[in-house]
Amino acid sequence: MPRKVCVIGAGMTLFRRRMLETPKELAFEATRMALESAGIERKEVDTVVAGSAPDAFDGVHMKGEYLLDGSGGYARPYSRVFVGGATGVYTPIAAWWHVASGLSDVCLAVAEEKMSPLQPHPQYAFWSIFDHTIERPLGVTLLWIFALEMRRYMHAYNIKEEEIALVSVKNKANALDHPCAQLGAKITVEDVMKSEKMVWPVKRLDVSPTSDGAAAVVLASEEFAKRLTKDPVYVAGCGWNIDSTYWTNRDLSYPQYLENAARMAYKQAGIKNPRKEIDFAEVYDPFDYKELHHMEGLQFAKKGEAPKMTASGMTQRNGEFPINPSGGLLGVGNPIAAAGMMKVCEVYFQLTNQAGKRQVKKEVHTGLAQAWGDLMQYSSVLILRRN
Amino acid sequence: MSERVKFFPGREVSAEAFQSGSVLLTEYSTDLKYSWASGVAISKFLNELKNGKIVGRKCNRCDRILVPPRMFCEECFRLTDSWIYTKDTGTVNTYSIAYVGTDASRLKEPLYIAVINIDGASPGMGFLHLLNEIKSEKEIKVGMKVRAVWKEQSERTGSILDIKYFKPL
Amino acid sequence: MDLALNEEELKRWSDHIPLMWKYTAGIAGERFLQLLKQGTLQASVCKNCNKLFLPPKIFCKDCFAQLNEWRDVSPDDGFIYSFTSLTSGDGRRTVVLVKFDGVEGGLLGFFKPGREEPKIGMKVRAVFKPKQERKGSLSDIQYFEKI
Ligand SMILES: [Zn+2]
Numbered sequence: 001m002p003r004k005v006c007v008i009g010a011g012m013t014l015f016r017r018r019m020l021e022t023p024k025e026l027a028f029e030a031t032r033m034a035l036e037s038a039g040i041e042r043k044e045v046d047t048v049v050a051g052s053a054p055d056a057f058d059g060v061h062m063k064g065e066y067l068l069d070g071s072g073g074y075a076r077p078y079s080r081v082f083v084g085g086a087t088g089v090y091t092p093i094a095a096w097w098h099v100a101s102g103l104s105d106v107c108l109a110v111a112e113e114k115m116s117p118l119q120p121h122p123q124y125a126f127w128s129i130f131d132h133t134i135e136r137p138l139g140v141t142l143l144w145i146f147a148l149e150m151r152r153y154m155h156a157y158n159i160k161e162e163e164i165a166l167v168s169v170k171n172k173a174n175a176l177d178h179p180c181a182q183l184g185a186k187i188t189v190e191d192v193m194k195s196e197k198m199v200w201p202v203k204r205l206d207v208s209p210t211s212d213g214a215a216a217v218v219l220a221s222e223e224f225a226k227r228l229t230k231d232p233v234y235v236a237g238c239g240w241n242i243d244s245t246y247w248t249n250r251d252l253s254y255p256q257y258l259e260n261a262a263r264m265a266y267k268q269a270g271i272k273n274p275r276k277e278i279d280f281a282e283v284y285d286p287f288d289y290k291e292l293h294h295m296e297g298l299q300f301a302k303k304g305e306a307p308k309m310t311a312s313g314m315t316q317r318n319g320e321f322p323i324n325p326s327g328g329l330l331g332v333g334n335p336i337a338a339a340g341m342m343k344v345c346e347v348y349f350q351l352t353n354q355a356g357k358r359q360v361k362k363e364v365h366t367g368l369a370q371a372w373g374d375l376m377q378y379s380s381v382l383i384l385r386r387n
Numbered sequence: 388m389s390e391r392v393k394f395f396p397g398r399e400v401s402a403e404a405f406q407s408g409s410v411l412l413t414e415y416s417t418d419l420k421y422s423w424a425s426g427v428a429i430s431k432f433l434n435e436l437k438n439g440k441i442v443g444r445k446c447n448r449c450d451r452i453l454v455p456p457r458m459f460c461e462e463c464f465r466l467t468d469s470w471i472y473t474k475d476t477g478t479v480n481t482y483s484i485a486y487v488g489t490d491a492s493r494l495k496e497p498l499y500i501a502v503i504n505i506d507g508a509s510p511g512m513g514f515l516h517l518l519n520e521i522k523s524e525k526e527i528k529v530g531m532k533v534r535a536v537w538k539e540q541s542e543r544t545g546s547i548l549d550i551k552y553f554k555p556l
Numbered sequence: 557m558d559l560a561l562n563e564e565e566l567k568r569w570s571d572h573i574p575l576m577w578k579y580t581a582g583i584a585g586e587r588f589l590q591l592l593k594q595g596t597l598q599a600s601v602c603k604n605c606n607k608l609f610l611p612p613k614i615f616c617k618d619c620f621a622q623l624n625e626w627r628d629v630s631p632d633d634g635f636i637y638s639f640t641s642l643t644s645g646d647g648r649r650t651v652v653l654v655k656f657d658g659v660e661g662g663l664l665g666f667f668k669p670g671r672e673e674p675k676i677g678m679k680v681r682a683v684f685k686p687k688q689e690r691k692g693s694l695s696d697i698q699y700f701e702k703i
């Protein structure tokens with residue numbers, strides 16, 4: 001049986017298109033804040049896990065090595081994990097092993113991304129993740145694969161672009177209350193529909209921005225956490241799963257791999273009915289349709305029914321089942337690995353009543369964070385609970 | 388926000404400061420050159436494209452015909468068994484219209500792109516390619532039947548671009 | 557694999573990945589390099605650990621404190637920690653790693669060309685380029701010379 005593991009602190013930097021800090025400095029600022037929020041010092045940290053997406057963004061090879069001092073990893077058992085966009089939620093999962101196994105009492109999980117160095121646009125780095133022989137010669141870009149998946153999802157369940165746009169409207173509005181947010185805004189469905197066509201059906205306002213930022217959480221054994229608080233936040237469950245690398249052979253309308261990851265986490269957390277037993281969720285939303293796709297994979301809605309749930313207002317911050325009260329990637333920003341970690345931070349802030357203006361109205365005990373990545377086929381799921 | 392920490396750290400650099408260089412910047416560029424071995428399955432696939440044919444691999448355990456071909460079945464985790472020629476027609480699994488290029492700059496002409504499930508392969512087996520000879524954007528539909536338009540034989544090099552594009556059947 | 561194709565049937569695909577970056581110097585780097593441009597060397601200070609860092613950092617890797625205090629380091633107080641020679645298009649150049657007494661870290665630079673041979677432990681001073689040629693870069697130090 002794994003040991004019980006708690007989250008005892010969280011921190012993050014501002015998310016912005018361009019930051020002055022070096023990647024190391026960003027990692028330091030988020031990690032320092034996480035330690036201060038936990039009320040502990042680095043000398044009490046046993047192990048450190050860093051997470052960061054492709055090296056090409058920051059423009060430093062071996063980013064794990066590069067980030068180690070800023071992540072508090074100096075002279076500690078330290079490693080970097082990388083599962084593309086899913087890294088941000090996978091990093092605390094890796095930290096969970098460190099504590100659950102009994103290997104360490106305190107483990108830091110740090111995620112950083114600085115996308116602004118890459119010129120002329122960070123999107124460029126994504127081109128080289130496609131197959132060099134049978135895909136890149138066609139001129140493929142990352143947006144293609146999203147647009148193709150979005151189109152297939154719309155086709156499978158007869159979903160309209162306007163229904164999807166509601167997600168962007170909600171999340172950007174939620175982000176107005178997040179002090180770190182890059183793109184909080186009051187917009188309408190019409191604004192989304194009229195925004196610049198990028199790779200149809202993907203339009204400018206369907207997409208999260210590219211960003212610089214870092215975020216971190218501190219995980220500790222129950223025994224350690226109980227020295228700091230009577231009422232700690234527990235890691236109730238975690239799961240991860242991946243689909244085939246042959247993306248053109250996948251079912252693009254439904255993320256089965258996410259269902260697998262979610263079921264793994266639900267089993268550990270003893271959750272039978274996720275929609276009833278989870279109070280709110282931070283689901284991965286680099287594009288607005290992804291929030292819907294992921295709500296279905298997480299079993300919050302039946303296949304094709306997440307748009308209805310969204311239209312009903314249920315997923316608003318003050319609704320019955322808040323989704324992305326932080327403002328998500330669409331509103332807060334998307335420094336890849338740090339964006340996933342931001343979601344874990346938000347679940348922690350909400351469960352400990354530290355979300356300020358973003359605090360959801362209803363009382364919350366169980367929250368879920370999820371991220372998605374690699375070549376659109378990886379999902380990581382983390383469930384936190386406070387009694 | 389934390390009870391102990393009252394502000395979020397970070398210092399933004401404005402687009403103007405970044406462009407004007409009022410903040411110190413170090414610039415580097417590189418051009419990485421690669422030559423990738425195609426492996427057995429993709430070599431055969433490319434050689435057959437040069438012949439104007441599409442080839443897949445069959446796995447005798449799950450009975451699937453896999454396109455793009457691979458020497459192992461990821462489902463059964465065993466070597467695949469034989470080459471199978473498919474048709475050069477297929478069905479649009481999904482499509483979209485690209486207005487921006489790899490560096491996020493605007494394209495002069497939009498590009499029609501699709502995942503095409505290949506006839507003669509197992510359901511759901513297909514690859515990424517372009518669509519053309521489209522009269523109107525409204526004409527493109529998921530489920531539309533399409534056919535490969537090949538380059539002249541003398542122009543083919545053993546490349547995914549030996550198929551110029553797929554067009555409505 | 558018994559299905560291996562013969563050699564002329566095996567293909568290769570060649571392509572290239574051009575990449576371009578613009579890096580900021582960071583919080584510590586921006587200040588450090590602006591001071592260098594003025595002809596001043598400064599290290600950041602960790603009061604907990606009683607350490608100075610050069611190049612300066614905004615954090616102490618040991619106690620993880622945020623470092624807000626900076627202190628002058630005299631450009632004349634360096635010594636050669638290690639050195640190596642490289643021969644490139646423009647001739648032979650000697651690269652030195654220069655440390656400063658009581659300071660953690662050090663600066664990479666060139667040894668003054670000429671007859672003098674570098675030695676480990678040799679006392680050196682940083683010689684700055686003329687003010688108008690400085691750009692806010694490590695290369696604002698033209699070379700290190702024997703004192
Ligand atoms: Zn099989």
Ligand SMILES: [Zn+2]
Nearest residue numbers: 602605616619
């Ligand atoms: Zn210190």
